[in-house]
C-alpha cells in the first residue's frame with residue numbers, strides 16, 4: 001500500500017455556542033486548535049497539500065443510510081436535543097439555534113468522516129479532526145452524540161460497493177466510554193468487528209450493546225499507563241490476527257482516557273496516550289489495513305495537544321523520515 005495520510009478538516013467543525021463550555025466540560029474549539037497546532041509545527045503548505053476540506057455538511061439522504069425519519073424528526077425538539085447532548089439548560093433554547101450552533105457543526109464533522117472513509121481506501125490513512133460519535137444509534141442520540149458518523153461512512157462505502165459483501169470492517173474504540181451506539185447498530189452484523197477497551201465503571205454501561213463487542217476489554221476507574229498499555233499490546237495484535245479480509249479500520253481515538261479528563265475516569269498520562277496511538281498506528285499499518293482515525297471524546301483544555309502529538313508523530317513517520 002502506498003501510504004499518503006490525509007487530514008480532513010473544516011473550520012466549521014467548531015461548536016460555536018456562547019457559553020456552552022460553561023455547561024459541559026467540553027473544549028468546543030479542540031478541532032481548530034488541533035489544526036492550528038499542526039500548522040505551527042508543519043507549516044500551512046504541507047498541511048494544505050494533505051488536507052481535504054468538506055464542501056458541505058452530511059445530507060439528509062446520507063443520514064438516512066443509518067438513522068430513520070422518526071429519529072431525524074425527534075431532533076426538531078429542543079428538549080430531545082438538550083437531553084441527547086446532556087445539556088439540560090439547552091432545552092429552553094430554540095431548535096433553530098441548536099441547529100445552527102451545535103447540530104450543523106456535527107453534520108460537517110459527519111461529512112468529514114464520510115470523506116475520511118473514501119480517502120483511507122485511496123491513500124491508506126485518513127484522519128478526520130472531529131467525529132467519533134460512538135454513542136449515537138439508529139433511533140437514539142445520547143452522550144453528546146447525535147449522528148453515527150462511523151456507521152454512516154461504512155454504510156455509504158458498502159452502498160457504493162467500495163466495501164463489497166463479505167469484506168470486513170473493524171472498529172477499534174479506545175475512547176474511555178463504551179461505544180454503545182455503534183455496538184447497537186452493528187448488533188449481529190458479522191461484517192463489522194468491534195474491539196472496545198473502556199472504563200466499565202462509568203456511563204453508558206449498556207449491557208445489551210456489550211454483547212456485540214468482539215474483543216471486550218473493560219477497565220476500572222483509575223487504570224494507569226502500565227496496565228492499560230500492556231492490555232492493549234496483548235489484545236490488539238490477536239484481534240487483528242483473527243480478523244481476515246479486513247477492508248478498512250475505524251479508530252475511535254478518544255483522548256478522554258487522559259488523567260486530567262473530568263469524564264473518562266482513567267489515569268493515562270500524556271505519554272501514555274501517545275504510546276497508545278503509536279501502537280495502534282503501527283499495528284494497522286503493518287497489517288496493511290487502510291484506516292480512519294476520528295477524535296471522539298476528550299474534554300480538557302489540553303485535549304487538542306494530545307491529539308496533535310499523535311498526528312505529529314504520524315506525519316513525521318510518513319513525510320519527514322521517509
Ligand SMILES: [Zn+2]
Pocket residue numbers: 175176177254256296297298
Ligand atoms: Zn468518551
